[in-house]
Amino acid sequence: MPKEDVHSAVIHPARLNGVEVVDLVSARAFPRHAHDQFGLGVVISGAQRSWSGRGAVEAGAGDVITTNPGEMHDGVPASGAPRAWRMIYLNPSVAGPQLGADAEITQPVIRDHKLRHAVLNLLHTAKAATESDALAVEEALVQTLALLAARYAAAGERPAGVGGGKLARAIARLRDDPAAAVSLEDLAHLEGLSAFQLLRTFVRELGITPHAYQTQLRIRLARRLLAEGRALADVAYAAGFSDQSHLNRVFLRQVGLTPGRYRAALS
Structure with a gap:
């Protein structure tokens, strides 16, 4: 398969309402779009360039990537080669109590070893969980969002591009x-x-x-x-x-x- 045709997206059950886990490997360019949820993930391999209301950025392997609800963004492979990333999408009703009222994540790309470890642990826990493991997923989620809130979230920091x-x-x-x-x-x-x-x-x-x-x-x-x-x-x-x-x-x-x-x- 030509590398520009490489594309796979898999949704995993997360065992918690309002939570969605997705694994993606793709060489495709995604047009500008937005989600209803907070997005939090890690680039596993490759690299991509993105435009968002918080500026143009590039993310590579090991970087944490984020989106806010309603925030326009896109994504293109940085070199035309496939990149792989894992995401967890959280309804505002799930993330809001942890991040704080009207909070926004302030950075679209974050280089933070401790946060990366927490996000990867959350993704692994959510993907591996059975129906009886909802508590484990919830614990990992709370721990991750507490770290994110302490370092990279702020009230009233609504990014440009959401509308006004x-x-x-x-x-x-x-x-x-x-x-x-x-x-x-x-x-x-x-x-x-x-x-x-x-x-x-x-x-x-x-x-x-x-x-x-x-x-x-x-x-x-x-x-x-x-x-x-x-x-x-x-x-x-x-x-x-x-x-x-x-x-x-x-x-x-x-x-x-x-x-x-x-x-x-x-x-």
Whole structure:
């Protein structure tokens, strides 16, 4: 297989509600996207470059990588070669009590031996856990988040690129109903801007276009519906995609695996 075609994503049951563990090996470039959850992981091999609201960074083997809920970011292999990384995604309701109210992780790439060891231990514990081992996962999670909170989290440090007052009405319109068709003129009217001004401001504030942002919202909605066990065709329609094949193409590009595999892994 040509190295640029290398790609594998595996979701593991984590035994705790609101927690998702993913192993990835990929030479693919991931477009700008966001998650509903906090993301915390370790690069196992290779290296990647990323853009985020906290700046452009490069992460290599042994580095801890993080994302905040709603934070736009992307990822490309630093040399075109595959890189491998392991991630744990945490719903805000799970991470919030440990990190603190309204806390944000302040660094997208962290070089910290003690934190790396804690994250790897958490990932191993979560992947190896049986249904009776939920307490062990919870203990590892609390220990890891306590260390993260003490060193790399701060209240009110919301990163750029998440959105704010300048586009509050337009963003709310897209978030309230991601599946709905909406025009650039509609969004511009809400903000009292021309279509060009709205587009330029959107890219400057969030790092992506309104359509790309709407696509992210639709993917996040699709993930929630898939977690409920909904049929793929129903999910495609409910999330605003033209058909199931459209959902498949976009989902694979954004998430790294097909909707069917994603739903099967969660079940």
